[in-house]
Amino acid sequence: MELKHKEEINNKNSTLRTSIRQLVEHRNFQPIVIGIILLNGLIIIAETYFTGNNLLLFLDKIIVWIFVLELIVKIIGLGFRGYFSNRWNIFDFSIVIGSLLFYTTPFVSVLRLIRVLRLIRMIPAIPALRKIIDSLMKSIPALTGILGLSILIFSVYAIIGTTFFRDVLPYEFFGSFHSALFTLLQVVTFESWASQVARPIIHEVPWAWAYFVSFIVIGALVILNLVVAVILSYLGQEDEAQLKEQMDRFYKENQELKRDIQEIKQLILERNNN
CATH class of the missing domain: 1.10.287.70 (Helix Hairpins)
Incomplete structure (x- = not known):
């Protein structure tokens, strides 16, 4: 009975992982990510004109957490080995985690650098680049x-x-x-x-x-x-x-x-x- 219960749990996990993998590999998933990166770039450009604007800072925080959610979804869907076997995924992981860690840092210049580096995520997102x-x-x-x-x-x-x-x-x-x-x-x-x-x-x-x-x-x-x-x-x-x-x-x-x-x-x- 216990063995059957474990098999059911494994089957549910496998089904969930398969569904998430299909979501990650969907043809509309990557264009949406590219659109969010472009929106992030527009927000960073807008902040050069409106420094310290609360709305822009709030939108920037939302985008950071969207990137974190994207990271989690990819790791679940592709698995740790499948995700980190691609060096571009490692690059994405470093940028997102850096954005998360340095968001509350007192070093404003470091935070700005990390936020600008987020735009470089456009490179792995577009196959031609x-x-x-x-x-x-x-x-x-x-x-x-x-x-x-x-x-x-x-x-x-x-x-x-x-x-x-x-x-x-x-x-x-x-x-x-x-x-x-x-x-x-x-x-x-x-x-x-x-x-x-x-x-x-x-x-x-x-x-x-x-x-x-x-x-x-x-x-x-x-x-x-x-x-x-x-x-x-x-x-x-x-x-x-x-x-x-x-x-x-x-x-x-x-x-x-x-x-x-x-x-x-x-x-x-x-x-x-x-």
Whole structure:
């Protein structure tokens, strides 16, 4: 009798968990979560205009508890192992728990940071954004080589700049190695580099045009394109991996279908022989 009672309880728990899992995996569940995140962003933006507004603070508290409820529902529906096996779920968990723990903290700056980080939950909520971030993370090992090349090029040009242009412009441009690095960063981003940096130096040192042109070609065009090429290659690999996975699944289904047809054919032949 006791064993039967336990089985009934387990069946009820299993049914409840299945129902919650179906709720979590429903096609309208994720859009609703995205809508709440967008509403949270609008409230945070509104608070920059109406600081300390009681209505906005009340709505923010409600959204925090909605996120907590979403977290609990997902953990129940997917299970602890299923939920925490996804690193994006771990990220969501950290943001929500951080929002809950720091909501009453006296450190206002920490609370504001956590509230802004809640908007980053949009990334795991939208598959396209999640795909881009996953590709960026996978491309980091390949980008380290490009980063090393960039450091080398910047260092060489910074040393050349401090050697020849130290006395042409004020100290904050090429007066030291670190200031030269910052100036080269300004040049590579094309931010007022011609009028503020290049032309005054070329006016005093005519051959300096070769310095700036070569640095822009190497630093801004070549290296930037290398970074873009690496990231795009990993985005393409993601698509190829998904395509290969689908083809493997279709192949397995095709093989199973062939086996089923062979078994049916064998049963028909045996029946006809009998």
